[in-house]
Amino acid sequence: MxxxxxxxxxxxxxxxxxxxxxxxxxxxxxxxxxxxxxxxxxxxxxxxxxxxxxxxxxxxxSFWEYNEYEIIPSFTLQNYADVFEGCFSGGDLCTTFRTYLSTLKFCLLAWAFTLGIGFTVAYFVAFHVRSSAMQTVLFLLCTIPFWTSNVIRMIAWIPLLGRNGLVNDGLMALGLTRAPIDGLLYSDFAVVLAFVHLNTVFMIVPIFNSMMRIDRSLLEAARDAGASDWQTLWTVIVPLCKPGIAIGSIFVLTLVMGDFVTVGVMGGQQIASVGKVIQVQMSYLQFPAAAANAVVLLGAVTLVIAGLTRLIDLRREL
Structure with missing residues (x-):
């Protein structure tokens, strides 16, 4: 063979x-x-x-009927008609649109401040703290506010920002003001301050996670190419942190849009928000109306999330 x-x-x-x-x-x-x-x-x-x-x-x-005494399981669109009552008749803005604009204002302000603070803290911890043990300690400090409830953390601001609080007393002692400033508490300022205090950590964590995944050789290459620190930050770090920024933005915006406790406590029950409207309707046992408002709010939140995900493909980036 x-x-x-x-x-x-x-x-x-x-x-x-x-x-x-x-x-x-x-x-x-x-x-x-x-x-x-x-x-x-x-x-x-x-x-x-x-x-x-x-x-x-x-x-x-949300499609059921109701009256002062009972909820009737019968199909109706009246609850949604009540939500948008007067919104398409021209003239002044309807109550729903004004409420959503007020909520959107708080969302944008809270998002801007939490993004600025969160990015700065995450950048410092990721690129200027070399020890992993120290990074862990700093993260633990960021989570200390979560050891207590949101209500307690908000109430803690009252003796600071009140008319006879420490801030007003300090300003008058320094001669910067002659009388207490009333706008520090039960105002838009107090609501935004509480939102930033409560939600900044939700921006820090995803941005820090994105920064820790950046290959440090890219930063060295940028420096070798003659890029300044600002150019390296803007052209290398920020683009690579887009997934973390998007995730943190989703967290903050969704939490703020549905929040009613912060608006009620820090706004003195005087500031309107979508979550506050739903909470009031629930307290009056108007469950179908509250459900209709909740569905509309869910749709608005979904549009915000869809807009953010169109800016960046999270599935591909993660």
Missing amino acids: SLASERAMPVPAAAAARPAAAPGLAAQARRQRRLAYWQAAPLALVFLAFFAVPLALTLMV
């Missing part, structure tokens, strides 16, 4: 082995898919029970 024929003999055997191995690979792939489904099942059940079902119930109740 020639050498060429001996080398050719294993080829048919290998070709015959391939069809036999194919069913085994297909069965293994099916087992892996089933295992993945079983692993995702607990989280899917939690998502279904605590998000999808309550959202469906809220949507259903």
